Structures are given as C-alpha cells and as structure tokens.
Amino acid sequence: MFEKIIKNVKEQNPLVHCITNSVTMNDCANALLAVHGSPIMADEQQEVEDITSICQALVINIGTLNERTVEAMIKAGKKANELGHPVVLDPVGAGASQFRTETTFRLLKEVKLSVIRGNISEMKTVYSGTGTTKGVDADINDIVSDDNLMQTISFAKELSQKTEAIIVITGPIDIITDSKNTYIIKNGCPEMSQITGTGCMLSAILGAYIAVNQDNLLDAVSCAVAIMGYSGELAKQKIVKENSGTGSLRVYLIDALSMMNSQLLNGGIQIEKR
C-alpha cells in the first residue's frame, strides 16, 4: 500500500516552508531531505509570505515560539490559505504555558489547518480551543493504549469535525482520522522518545506528504506516520545489534527515513483501518 503516495514525494520533491522550533530545526531539515522533500526555514514576518508563496506546503511548529515568530506564523498561515497550500500545525507544548495555549487557539481561529499533529495532552488543549463547552472526557488518558483506544478515537473524530483538519494523535498507538475514516498505526518504539525531535520531524515530513497527495490526504498522512514509526523500529534494531545508544539511534533514524521505500514499508507496517 501507499506506493503511489511515496512515489509522488520522491518524484516531485515538494518544497516545504517550515516555521519551526530552534531545538529540532536541523533534524526537521534533514528528515525532510531524507524523504526527498526540500525544506526552507524562514520565520521573519518580512519574508514569510514570499517564502510560503514559492513552497507547496507550510508546517507551523510552536516549540520555542516568541512574539516575533508568532506573528510570522499567522502571516504565513494566511498566505498559505490564500494560495490553497496545505498547512500542518504541531502544537508543541500547548497547555504548558498560557502563551503556547493562546497561540494555538489563535492559529486555530485565524488559519485553516489541513493537519494537526500532537500527543494526546497537546490535543486536549487544542480541543479546549475549539469553542466546545463539553470539556474533554475524563476517560481520555494521557497515554493511548488498547484500553482507552475507542474513547480516544471518538475524541479524535470529534476534534477533526470541529477543526475540519485531519487529526494525528501520536503515542504508543497512533490515531489518524478525518472524522469519517480512521487509521490505527502501531509502529514505533519507546526509544524514539529518548531523542528529541521525532514528533517535530514527523510534522515536517507530513508537509511534504500532503503537498503532493492532496487528492488522498488521509492516506498521505497515515503513510508518513507509518514511515516515521517503522524507521524508528529499524533504527532501534540497529542499536540493539550494535549495543549502541541514543546518539546512534538519532543517526539511524535519519538513515532509515532516507532508505525507506514502499516495499520495505510494507514489510513492517502495522496499520488498521476503522
């Protein structure tokens, strides 16, 4: 599965404008290059409209946000909307500070988003910004497991409906939904959270995948999620074999991303459609 989706990225090398955090900016650029996308990082208000205009997708990641870059995010988001470019939001740390939460709400309100990707805790904050009065179901725990999977899927679907965006909740089990159809992906490994940036890299890659697969967004998003998860597993296999640590894991993750193809992916993907 996903042959065509991967092929489109490899052949069209989409240019992705990233307004992303300074911790993982280099990782995001290398991850995008590894999957045959092409990154441009630019966060100055004066140039974001020009930059986003020459790109095919925009990725907004709010980690290490500041007053200057928040305005750039809004400006770039509006321009991308105007041009019909898909926009990915990664609400890093939404809920951890009022500034991040309010910035998330502002982005939800002022920019039409195609995909929102975060962990369950960030996504609950996103939910609280959709104007709902219901409050998040207490059954939605902060770790998605088989026990609370059904509730979390319902939550994701509702959030997708409210935001009109594809929702990606990542964790031990990844949930991807456009409110009608849902994919469950069980790739990845706990070691991925011992290096910084795996979530940010996924969000960056999502930009490339949706840029050139606009007729099939849910599959494109799910494919990118599976690629990141399975690349993490391959990287882990290598460090276990070599008895090395998390420095090597980070290197091998990018290695795996750069060597991924649909045949390899189909040998390891753990996906289920609901």
Place this chain on the structure above:
Amino acid sequence: MFEKIIKNVKEQNPLVHCITNSVTMNDCANALLAVHGSPIMADEQQEVEDITSICQALVINIGTLNERTVEAMIKAGKKANELGHPVVLDPVGAGASQFRTETTFRLLKEVKLSVIRGNISEMKTVYSGTGTTKGVDADINDIVSDDNLMQTISFAKELSQKTEAIIVITGPIDIITDSKNTYIIKNGCPEMSQITGTGCMLSAILGAYIAVNQDNLLDAVSCAVAIMGYSGELAKQKIVKENSGTGSLRVYLIDALSMMNSQLLNGGIQIEKR
C-alpha cells in the same frame, strides 16, 4: 559511589527548563534525554515563568544571548528562586564581550544561583563581578594543571563563598567545590573540545542531577561532571578503534551518556576529594 544519585535521576526523570544557546540546543536536549532527564527549551519572556513553574530546575546558558532572551533569563531565574528550584548558570563567553560580561553580572546580582559552571577564563570574569576589590590572582592560569591546582582550588573556594553557589571549573582537570569540600576529577579527553557543546551539555545535565538530589548537591554535581568526562573517554576509545573522526565522537558521546550507569562509571571515574 554515586549509585543513589544516578538512580534518582533515572527514576524521577526531572523536567529541566533550559534557556540555552542556539548552537548547542539540540545537543543539550539529547544529552538531557540520554541521562533520563526531560528538557523543555523556552526563552520567550511571556512564557518563561509558566514553563519554569512546571519544571524542577532551570539552566541558564548565555551563549548566543540577545536582548529578548536576557530578560527571559532574569524573569525565569527570579521565578525559579521564588519556587525554590535550583538554578545552573553557564556563563558562556563571559569576558568575550561587554554584553556577556554585564549579563553575567546581572544574573549574579538578581538571581540566586545553585551552580556556576565554566572554564577558568569565564570563571575569572564571574569573579570580577562579585564585588571583590582584590582582583584575580595572577597565578590563576587559563589552563588548570597539576602545577597551579592548589591556587585554582583556593580561587574556586573563594568564588563559591562569594556567590554562595557550587563552583565547577572545567578543563583538563575539573574542580568542583562548595567552599568547604572539593572534588577533583581527571576524566575527559582533549578531543572533547574538538566538538561543540560538551560544556553546554554538561551544564544541562547538571540541571537534572541537582533537581532530584537537593540533599546532596556537591555529590550530584560531581557525579554529573564525572559522567560527562568518562563518556567522552568512552567515545574517544571508540573512534580510535574505528579510526573515525569528530562527527562520530559527537554521536558516541551521546551514546555513552545514554548507556552510563553507576557500575560502568565506577570502573572509570578518576575522582579525589579534598
């Protein structure tokens, strides 16, 4: 030795707020994750108080400082003080520009620091900001060696007394003192200075170690210093064996940090209490 100190970090995974430079931010995050701490990088005035409130320690590194981030450092430092969180200062490049020197002095004055870590040259600048009129002893050379060790220890003790902080002077020989007790550590290797960020990573890790070992700060700090030094040695052994270079050294340093445990450390630690 240090079993309990290492165990506390591995079991409690302390959340560390880092306001750090943009050159080594990613290295600091990965180093913290490698030792089982958990990093949050945030340097916007509007959110630093919120962020530091949910953390257990604050690390302030003045490399690539700017007007905006200096105010964030002060604000976060005061909030951490208010909450009783330990604060680490890494005065990167103090003395290299008036702005860095003045920022160092301002932090010394406005924030209560638990640990200050730097090379001897940076620490002499710190000393000049303590209001002393004596001037730094001319015998304090810019490289700590066996010849000037006694003078440098005296200097460190005096600086510790003046600042009421644990002083860590790193170099070929590392000195850690709380003015009463002093550890001398001879781990590490010259190759560590051929990659950027080893000092910054150590300062970041110090945040995690003191966060969960507040009843035993001097040992916690010394343990972290020894871990960084010995990890560097292990990384060097690997590149010598493989005949590889400094790119690999950086990867293997993080590997070693992530695989360190008290048994391994005790096999290589070169420490002396005075």
Place this chain on the structure above:
Amino acid sequence: MFEKIIKNVKEQNPLVHCITNSVTMNDCANALLAVHGSPIMADEQQEVEDITSICQALVINIGTLNERTVEAMIKAGKKANELGHPVVLDPVGAGASQFRTETTFRLLKEVKLSVIRGNISEMKTVYSGTGTTKGVDADINDIVSDDNLMQTISFAKELSQKTEAIIVITGPIDIITDSKNTYIIKNGCPEMSQITGTGCMLSAILGAYIAVNQDNLLDAVSCAVAIMGYSGELAKQKIVKENSGTGSLRVYLIDALSMMNSQLLNGGIQIEKR
C-alpha cells in the same frame, strides 16, 4: 598542493565569528572545529563588534535572517572591515524573498567582502545587486555543467570584478575566481545535497582558511572548497560500503573533515587552474 595553507589553519586555529542561520549553526561550529578552526556564534547587535574584534574572520550567512540579525550583520561587517578582517558572505536564498535579496544588496553596498559563496541561482541575484544594467546572460543555467562552463566562468569573473571579492559558485562543478585566475573543482557528490548545511559549512570553513592565508586568498579558498567536496566523497564511500543513509553521511562528512590532511587531499583532489 595546498600543504602550507592547510598547515596554517591547523597550527593557528583561527577564531571565526559566525553570524549564521539557526538551521545549520551546530553543523557550522562542528565543521569549523573539525578543520582546527575555532567558532564563535554571536548575532546580537550589542555584542557583535566586541566579538568580531577578538576574531580573525567574519562569516555572514543570511539563512533564517531577521530584522535584529540583519542589523548585527551590517554592524559586524563594518567593524571587521575597519580591523582589516576578511569577511565571507553566504547569500542563502537570495532571490527567494525580497527581504533576502535586499539584505544581500545592502551587505554588498555597506560591507567590503573578501569572498562570496553561493549556488548559481543565488549568485545571479548577487549579480543583479551590483548595479549592472546588462542583466544576467540567459546562457547561465541553474546547474553548472561542462556545456555552460565557459559562460559561467565569464559570469563569475565579471561578478568578481564588480564586487572585488573572490567568487565561489558551488554545484556539480565548483568555480572559484578572483577575476584574473580561476580554479575549477570537480570534487563532491550529489548525495551532499541530501543533507542540510553542506554549503553553510563550506562558508564557515572558508572563514578559517582565509583568516590565516591572507597572502594567498584564491588558493586558500580553493583548498577549502576541495576539502569539503572530497570529504563528501569519502563520506559517501563509507555509506555505500555500509549500506547506510543520509544520517550517517552527515556524521562521516564531519569525520572526513576532521581527518583531512594535505596528503589525503592530494590523493583525491580534482582541480584545474584556468
């Protein structure tokens, strides 16, 4: 060839002030350290004059520029000129936004540059800022090949004359000229463009090479270009042998830079003087 040039860098460890982009800042620092230079990154207006004063060269890279850092670039550039320090400009993305193009023009006008390095597309934008009314020859394609080599050399020479800087156009074939003499270098491999920062790292290294070889600038620049290209080839050989990907390529590139010497370089350099 180039023995003396490499020796000067290795023995004098020039301190290089970099105002560079946040994506590849860490790579630039590690690349500089790998060739035995010494990096200082600082982009705050308040300190750039102090910092550049203690360095031997200044490298200005406009990727991820913002209003604050542009002023710092100008200020540092003028100070470096005043002190007679060589200045390298890397006009990353010139032409991609009006802000980058105007900043490039402003730097050309207000700062005396020793070296300008970019890809052909960036260099055409630089050319348009030299006040020429002729327009860039349509024969100058965006990829330098054997077919359009002669035209591109003429273009580079003219640009060198207009800017009074050494011009470095990098691509499958690298052209280095001071308007009178020209080197053509065919080292490097396409895989280098699958990792971020190879151009930025080269520009950073150029700073170290020209800092200590001011009596022989064209050779110093050409030597650095050859070292980066051949290091890329060595890194590629290693990933092909190991069947690894672009994460490893990035590590091995820094490895190769750190292990390079004139004997090794002379075994692989593909250079031609015209």
